[in-house]
Amino acid sequence: MIWLLFLVLAALALAPLGLTLLRPPPAKGRHEADLALYRAQLAELEREHAAGRMDNGAFTAARTEVQRRVLAAPADATGAAGGRGAAVLMAGLFLIPAVGVGLYIWHGAPGVPAAPYVERAAAAERDDALLAQLRARLSLMPPQSEGARQGWLLLGNAERNRGRLDAAAEAFTRVLAIRPEPGIAAELVELHIQRGDNDAASALLGASLRQAPSDPRLRYLSGLLEARAGRPQNARSVWQALLADTPADAPWRPILERELQGLP
Incomplete structure (x- = not known):
């Protein structure tokens, strides 16, 4: 039956997207990226202090601030949620074509051939x-x-x-x-x-x-x-004059206003 063929083709077309959703997420999340940035900042502060370009007071204050940010960095909470989201999307990818074909068989006319x-x-x-x-x-x-x-x-x-x-x-x-x-x-x-x-x-x-x-x-x-013709100022003048003469309930007024807003 032709609608079964359509269902198979839809599944094949959506398969690459499904595989992408099932692929495990990369190991480095937002939390780890933030920590890497802060560690780099700490290393840079230490180099500046060692080279004598930063005194002890400034170094201590800056290092304390970076350490505070490290402690305040939110941990990743996307692992479980991401897995659940991927599962929902996977189910949707295959349920939507199936439901669509079912509705077509129920309400449509699959036996009627297309006009040749x-x-x-x-x-x-x-x-x-x-x-x-x-x-x-x-x-x-x-x-x-x-x-x-x-x-x-x-x-x-x-x-x-x-x-x-x-x-x-x-x-x-x-x-x-x-x-x-x-x-x-x-x-x-x-x-x-x-x-x-x-x-x-x-x-x-x-x-x-x-x-x-x-x-x-x-x-x-x-x-x-x-x-x-590349004369937006002339167009603006013409349309503004038309807008001034256009009643508030005229059906073309919204179109005219959009055209005016779209002029450079």
Whole structure:
């Protein structure tokens, strides 16, 4: 059964960590390290005193202080606790995969096979065919009609969701050409930024802000472009002005505050 194989593989993967936990700890603990340091300090004091670089009073006071630290050094108490901790961790290492497999068998569907690559490829082909049909219909519509605008908007969202940013940017450009709108402009600016075309993003952002200077999303993107261009002071100025105009309960206010805090 496949889940039993998963359990065996998990145990094999965790075995090196388990062996590490079972390995005996090194002999030198914190207490012994402290004592070694203090012994070295005492030896150094004796050398300084013997060489005449420290008088008797200073030598006696310093030696007494080091001896006091030796007596006050806490003894190691990690032996038994470390053994118990290692045992607990060892149990957890093997119980967690076993419990996970048990829960999967109980609540999951181990008998259901994963979707093979052929099925995923067929689904992608169907999506391509649907988008091709949409493009064909758009070519027959009046270019400036509301139907064409909605069609290009649908196509742009579909292409962006599939990771085809260039095709998505082309579709949103057509939407914006039919009727300018700050929200669509912001979508296209973000696409340009994701594509790495900051020049196109900056040009579109400037034109859009002239039409909608108070749009918060466009103002935020303006600061983002300034920050990415290596101009943090400009970004700070833009975002601080936006923050001053942002209501206290605005959902984007925490994001804006984090961005401001992250500026150098």
